[in-house]
Amino acid sequence: VDGGLREDGLTPRCLIRGPFDPSVSLSLSACPPLGLESLRVDDSQMRASSYERTGLGPHRGRLNIQSGLEDGDLYDGAWCAAARDRDQWLEVDALRPTLFTGVVLQGRSSIWSWDWVESYKLQLSNDSETWWTVLDGGREAVFEGNRNPETPVLGLLPVPTVARFIRINPQTWFSNGTVCLRAEVLGCRVPDPDDVDASDPDPGSKDVLDFRHHDYSEMRKLMRSVADQCPDITRVYSIGRSFRGRKLYVMEISDQPGTHQLGEPEFRYVAGMHGNEVLGRELLLNLMQYLCREFRAGNRRVVRLVTETRIHLLPSMNPDGYEEAYSKGSELAGWADGRYSAEGIDLNHNFPDLNNIMWDAQENLGDPRRTANHYIPIPEYYTQEDATVAPETRAVISWMQDVPFVLSANLHGGELVVSYPFDCTRGWTPQEATPTADDAFFRWLASSYASTHLVMADPARRLCHYEDFQVHNNIINGGAWHTVPGSMNDFSYLHTNCFEVTVELSCDKFPHASELPAEWENNKESLLVYMEQVHRGIKGVVRDKTTKRGIADAVIRVEDHDHDIRSAADGDYWRLLNPGQYRVRALAPGYLPSARRCSVDTEPRPTVCDFTLTKTPVQRLKELRAGGAGGAGGAGGARVPQDLQLRLRALRLREPIREQGSAVSWSDVSRVFWTGVPLDRSSSNKDCGSFKVKV
Incomplete structure (x- = not known):
């Protein structure tokens, strides 16, 4: 049967083996992987001549599968044969006639062992009993394998061939290692009149x-x-x-x-x-x-x-x-x-580490209530021109500061799990649950994605690599998984109002x-x-009682939640919360605080909780002495333009933490938090590395 095109543009001639209707035309362009890496190929479809132990069984011979930190468990990083000879093989059952076009080979994933196959043969069968070896010009084809454990190597069949089963038969391997490999098989499904499921x-x-x-x-x-x-x-x-x-x-x-x-x-x-x-x-x-x-x-x-x-x-x-x-x-x-x-640069380790700034401040001052729990400024060292900060990271940080984001997720791959802050552990331990003040809501957020993902929510699914996240309902605290200082999730939570999680979308990264x-x-x-x-949660507007205008940067504090948020430039705010009754306060410099109770229902509709703040007598006196009888927005004064409010708000976000030697001035951190006054107002141009705001 002739048909289709190879990726190199040549028209191959197919060798048809077994029960197959040769009158069927085929399209042979770019045959896809069978799905060893993506797990479309089930463990039951993989067999081997032998294996060293269960953790190195045939089901582990999948392209890009990862091993845990320790070898010897049930989840090692390859199929490894029990013997070092040329009689070993890894077999894949495609379940139906398949036009096999190639194999991708990789060595063993391990930090302790170096093992890979340097050359191999391929064998095909329709019944797993009678086998023939792939030929090249009348001789048995020998395919080039790997020269290191990680780089995948593609081997194309000289003539694409139809069969149901394929075996990888190692011929040589790394001299200081053993017979170990990870693989993907490329092939196109072809019609089979004897297959009752062929029309599926x-x-x-x-x-x-x-x-x-x-x-x-x-x-x-x-x-x-x-x-x-x-x-x-x-x-x-x-x-x-x-x-x-x-x-x-x-x-x-x-x-x-x-x-x-x-x-x-x-x-x-x-x-x-x-x-x-x-x-x-x-x-x-x-x-x-x-x-x-x-x-x-x-x-x-x-x-x-x-x-x-x-x-x-x-x-x-x-x-x-x-x-x-x-x-x-x-x-x-x-x-x-x-x-x-x-x-x-790994961009997910490239954001400012604000976690340890907050934790160190709490230890130095001895009272967490006196330290910032949100809008923590970026440290000065991070803004220097010679700092190892990617332009991509700087761009995203500026974006975060310019837009009052409420919720976000960053999408990754290579696993099936949703992780939530904190990603960085306290005390630099490799793995330790490190919850935020909003841990319950973060768990809800993570579950909302994981529970509706068709594969994550499948209790019968196979784990991707070596960690079974199903025992955690496919969600996990980032620190409990592995510590990640400088993550986007943690930075977003501590520097802005935005809640963010990481979604690992699929076992297959690509x-x-x-x-x-x-x-x-x-x-x-x-x-x-x-x-x-x-x-979800509450939202509203914080307004001046006299002018009715919105108040920017008002602090919204929920009782028994040690994490505040702030209002945007127009005075509007959004506070994500689980269903329940909450006592909420609004605070702003120059105003008397205001408190009220807000109820959050189970439906994903926000409860409106507006606040009206009254200027303090001291603030009113200051305005009278300044000649603005009506205040900044009254009859005798001028309202601060909105664009200037935006610039001032951005300046507060961009204000770096000044350092004295190697010690951070924690009093400055607290003063920025409680008063909203920038740390250094001596210059009309604030230059924080690449972050410039002209006032």
Whole structure:
């Protein structure tokens, strides 16, 4: 049978073995992986001639599978044969006739052992009893294997061949190691008249979306296309550039794009922080297409979400890393190629470590109530020109400071779990649960995504690598998993009003394009449900009693919650809370505090809790002496322009912590928190490294 094209453009001739109708035409272009890495291939479909122990059994011979810190458990990082000879094999049952086109091989994942296969043969069968060896010009083909444990190597069959079973038969291996490998098998499913399940469709999606991988250029085109289709609810903007000069594009979706509406919460999704974890990037591109299409179609759920929420989607925080991974492809990028920025920086460890600033301040002052629990300033060392801070990180920080985000999630890959702050452990222990003051609500947020994810919520699913997150209902405190100082989650919580979690979307960091429709279905409901959580809790406006104008930077304090938030430039605020009764206070410099009780229901609709503050007598006297009888907004004075309020608010966020030698001035930290007065007002131009705000 002739048909189809190889990736090199040549037309191969297929060798048909076993019961197969040769009259069927085939499309042989770019056959996808069977799914060893993505777990579409079940453990029961994998056998081996022998294995050293259970933790090195055939079910562990999956491309990019990771080992735990210790070898010798049930979850090691490869299939390893019990003997070092050429009679060993790893077998995969494709379950139906398959046009096998290639194999991707990798060595063993281990920090203690170096093992890989340097050459191998391939054998095929239709019944797992009678086998034939793949030939090359009449001789048994010998395929080149690995030269290190991590770099995947592709071996293409000289002639794509139809069979049901395939065996990898190692011939040589690293001289100081043993027979160990991880693999993926490439092949196209072909029709079989004897297979009663042959007509079953592959898992996919009914949504008509652009399911493929998009490089930087294609991503820009798609975002422009969505903006053109829905100009009334979309806006594409850039928050900065990567080290290589690529723009960090954001898609805004709102009924009034470009405008913050009083009382409307701001939400963001961030993907591609690690460039090789590409599923989040494609999901956000799918999401913007879906929201546009469904809004135009009148989908009530989507219309409500778009009209009541200002949504920001950043599909690629690390476009340089993505391009590196994309250039190699889904099966050949390995576990880490493209993870880091072009400068070699892990962006999820690159944010200011505010956790230890807060904890050290609490220890130095002895009373947590006297130290800042929110809006903690960025330390001065972080803003220096020679600081190891990626331009991508600086751009995202400025974005966080400019927009009053309420809720966010950053999308990763390589696992199936949702982690929540704190990510950094107290005392630098490798693993220790380190809860925030809002631990109960963070658990709810994480569960809202995990419980609606089709794979995470499946109790029969296989674990990805070596940790069983199902015992935690697929959510975990970041510190309890592994400590991550300088994470986006922790920075977002301690420096801004925004609550943020990390979503590990799939076992496969870089799924093949053929798997994207199924991954969209796995995550679609979760993406929507999580966005809807931005409307839980309380919201309101803090106003001046006399002028009725909003008060910016008013502190919103919930009793028995040691984490405050602040009002935005127009005086509006949003405080995420679980259902219950709360005593809430509003405080602002120059005003008498105000308190009230607020009730939060179980429905995802916010309770409105407005506050009206009265100026203190001292403040009124100051204004009278200044000649403004009506105050800053009264008849005798002038209101501070909104753009200046925004700049002042941004300045407070950007104000660095001054250092004296190696010791931080904790009194300054507390003074900024309690009074809102910047640390240094001696200059009209505040220069904090790359963060400049002209007052």
